[in-house]
Amino acid sequence: MTKRFDGALRLADFEALDATDSLAPQREKFVLPKDVIYLDGNSLGPMPSSVPERINQVLFDEWAQGLVRSWNSADWVGAPLRLGQKIAPLIGARDSEVAICDSTSINLFKTLTAAIALRPDRQTVVTEKDNFPSDLYIAQSAGARAQVDVEAIDNLSELDRHLSTGAVAAVVFSHVNYRTGARYDLGDITARVHDAGALMIWDLAHSAGVMPLHLSESGVDFAVGCGYKFLNGGPGAPSFVYVSEKWLGKSLQPLTGWFGHRDPFSFDPTYQPSETIQQWLCGTPAILSYAPLEESLDQLGAIDLQAIREKSIGLTEAFMALVEQRCPHLGLTLITPRDESERGSQVSYTHPDAYALIQALIDRGVIGDFRAPDVMRFGFSPLVVRYIDVWNAVEHLLQVYSDDAWRDPRYLNRSRVT
Numbered sequence: 001m002t003k004r005f006d007g008a009l010r011l012a013d014f015e016a017l018d019a020t021d022s023l024a025p026q027r028e029k030f031v032l033p034k035d036v037i038y039l040d041g042n043s044l045g046p047m048p049s050s051v052p053e054r055i056n057q058v059l060f061d062e063w064a065q066g067l068v069r070s071w072n073s074a075d076w077v078g079a080p081l082r083l084g085q086k087i088a089p090l091i092g093a094r095d096s097e098v099a100i101c102d103s104t105s106i107n108l109f110k111t112l113t114a115a116i117a118l119r120p121d122r123q124t125v126v127t128e129k130d131n132f133p134s135d136l137y138i139a140q141s142a143g144a145r146a147q148v149d150v151e152a153i154d155n156l157s158e159l160d161r162h163l164s165t166g167a168v169a170a171v172v173f174s175h176v177n178y179r180t181g182a183r184y185d186l187g188d189i190t191a192r193v194h195d196a197g198a199l200m201i202w203d204l205a206h207s208a209g210v211m212p213l214h215l216s217e218s219g220v221d222f223a224v225g226c227g228y229k230f231l232n233g234g235p236g237a238p239s240f241v242y243v244s245e246k247w248l249g250k251s252l253q254p255l256t257g258w259f260g261h262r263d264p265f266s267f268d269p270t271y272q273p274s275e276t277i278q279q280w281l282c283g284t285p286a287i288l289s290y291a292p293l294e295e296s297l298d299q300l301g302a303i304d305l306q307a308i309r310e311k312s313i314g315l316t317e318a319f320m321a322l323v324e325q326r327c328p329h330l331g332l333t334l335i336t337p338r339d340e341s342e343r344g345s346q347v348s349y350t351h352p353d354a355y356a357l358i359q360a361l362i363d364r365g366v367i368g369d370f371r372a373p374d375v376m377r378f379g380f381s382p383l384v385v386r387y388i389d390v391w392n393a394v395e396h397l398l399q400v401y402s403d404d405a406w407r408d409p410r411y412l413n414r415s416r417v418t
């Protein structure tokens with residue numbers, strides 16, 4: 001099991017952990033810049049080394065030579081479901097329950113609208129105030145269109161209060177909070193929601209690819225998640241949508257494009273929904289974006305997710321322990337749960353000068369990120385981050401602070417993307 005970090009921590013301990021790490025060889029399978037410690041794989045995962053060759057093949061063989069024939073000959077048309085089958089084991093779903101298409105925001109709109117329609121006699125959707133803003137915005141518009149109330153709650157006791165009214169149609173939560181890294185008990189909450197007759201939608205943006213998940217077993221109704229975070233599918237990679245077998249053929253998503261028709265190439269003037277997960281597609285898949293994601297999924301599919309989770313716990317634990325021991329004077333406040341079962345694969349602190357500190361760290365090659373208003377966020381991708389990186393990141397943090405590098409006025413200007 002996971003190593004505990006007690007007593008005075010030493011560099012040699014971290015080197016020893018790397019030396020016995022069964023996932024260490026995975027790092028070689030990614031292209032990473034020299035002299036960078038990458039602690040932002042939860043925002044954009046690193047690039048698998050096999051991606052350029054695969055993209056070239058799609059460009060030069062499949063597009064340039066194959067032209068329109070490649071929809072069949074290279075199975076472009078099958079990409080959304082083929083990749084869905086590769087994600088299914090990563091999230092504990094059946095092959096028939098997952099498709100890759102569109103973005104997480106769009107898939108959330110589809111699933112939430114479908115879920116509300118499955119509970120026509122109920123008037124409320126519950127989400128959380130601290131959810132990723134796009135999820136809140138989508139809930140607001142999906143709720144308004146269906147004329148139901150959207151309640152954004154502060155804590156779980158409010159969930160029980162809402163559920164007890166019998167008015168809740170659906171609950172939309174993020175499994176791992178993007179800001180704090182706090183993780184819900186997916187099985188327990190899903191069961192509570194079901195006991196109240198409501199449907200459960202999980203956003204797995206910060207958990208897919210970095211821990212085992214059990215959607216089918218937990219009876220989760222719908223789920224969505226990102227292709228470009230821990231799934232390493234590349235910037236803006238398509239998202240995944242999971243629909244429980246119990247709702248396939250029995251629910252309707254609202255974006256009724258031709259790819260969701262039961263037979264798109266019949267060119268039927270009337271929409272007839274596919275009864276399979278195919279219905280959750282809308283329009284033509286962005287084939288160039290599927291290629292890197294498929295490379296990454298093939299790579300991830302060969303790795304034991306439990307080993308990934310254990311290293312993730314080890315890295316986050318090591319980072320928190322080291323910051324506690326060595327940085328008590330920095331004024332950092334930990335906002336990530338110390339209990340490993342309650343967190344994802346990131347560690348976050350608040351600090352009044354969080355933005356400047358993160359910028360100064362990035363200038364030193366330690367890439368974490370800032371989330372408004374005052375959060376410093378460090379993500380740990382177990383396939384590329386080493387224990388020695390954890391050690392060195394904390395060294396840099398100490399130095400940025402002690403030599404006042406972060407006070408440089410240029411760190412006060414915020415870029416468009418933070």
Ligand SMILES: *Cc1c(COP(=O)(O)O)cnc(C)c1O
Binds near residue numbers: 104132135174178
């Ligand atoms: C990253 C993230 C998204 C991103 O949605 P896009 O549509 O891909 O921009 C959505 N939800 C959560 C919880 C996220 O962390």
